Amino acid sequence: MEVLIIAVIIGLLPAAIAQSKGRSFVLWWFYGAAIFIVALPHALLMSSDTSALEYRRSKAE
Incomplete structure (x- = not known):
């Protein structure tokens, strides 16, 4: 459980x-x-999804 x-x-x-x-x-x-041991380096090394980030910024304004 732990x-x-x-x-x-x-x-x-x-x-x-x-x-x-x-x-x-x-x-x-x-x-x-x-699978943390694979996911952490993958998250650190992947590039940003600029279209998703721009959409979130425009939605927040």
Whole structure:
């Protein structure tokens, strides 16, 4: 049970990084919780989705 709780918590890190780059938080949270060791470097190295970021900025204004 503790392993599941830890996986859920550490999955938040790649999800937050991916969200800041314009990706889906929920999908990356699942990805990060399932295989954190791969998801974290993937989130750090991927490029930003500029169209998604521009859409969020225009929607917020």
